[in-house]
Amino acid sequence: MPELPEVETIAQELQILLQGKKIQAVEILRESIVRSPLTEFQAALVGRKISKVKRRAKFLIFSLEDKKHPNPLLFLVVHLRMTGQFAFQTQPHLSPSQPFSALVYPQKMVPKNQRILFDFGKETLIYYDQRALGQMAIFTPAHFQLLEKKWGVEPLGKEFTCKRLQNIIHKRKISLKTLLLDQKAIAGIGNIYASEILFAAGLHPKRIASSLNAKEAEGLHFSLLKILKMAIAEKGTTFRDYKRTRQQTGNFQNFLKVYGRAGKTCFTCKDLVQKIKQNQRSTFFCPQCQPMSV
């Protein structure tokens, strides 16, 4: 579900909701999501203040501070995968005598898919994840640096110039669609925005990356930034599961030109939008607006 614009939206909202708040308790309802040793995970979170929430690639990075601790700064790193969601609510807290979830939902009406609960005293942050593929772990600043090195260039960073994109594509003999999904090349683009970016650029998804000329690369760079920025301005795309921190949806689904529109007429040329499989994943494109030959 969540790609760069969705994760960016969630990070911005969590930053406002959580900054300066101290975690009182954590309840883990699905252990497989936590990739650190469970006791270490609990110990790292409880009693720490969240000083910042930001996005990098498709990850949410929570800065956790405790000035008196030998490790004054730790990071909680979260990947939502397909169906991860954070919901913030002004509801009660954990009591040592009762399970957290029983307090929040008195009749044992624990909503489905609740996986991890973060207690802030008077407020609660709930991590939902239907498919439970999401992951979270604690990192020291040193380990976090190592992790960050594995990620591709940040498309919204100032280092992502047209020249940089040309360097990335010129040696890759894979399709443009596959390249856009390669997180080690460019970080943050997922299946929806890959199709939308290529439509905006007028490039066929099966074009080999290295075959682009300078003008086409420039167009791809421009379209990539345009689509991602528009999607962030619209708070992301709610196609099926994506919800924001107060359960609001995004709005960019109203601007999709090809994704999910197989068999429908292209808004630009009236040809029919096609759906194909690339690397076992759906790609949508307009054959007229995105010709294979230049």
Add this chain to the structure above:
DNA sequence: AGTAGGACCTGGTGGC
């Protein structure tokens, strides 16, 4: 270097 297939998980949908 690139790709196919399976794994991780759950639930919605459409066909019979």
Add this chain to the structure above:
DNA sequence: TGCCACCAGGTCCTAC
């Protein structure tokens, strides 16, 4: 209504 196959916004691993 029931069962089944297939689909899903992500990523990692192994085998060719």
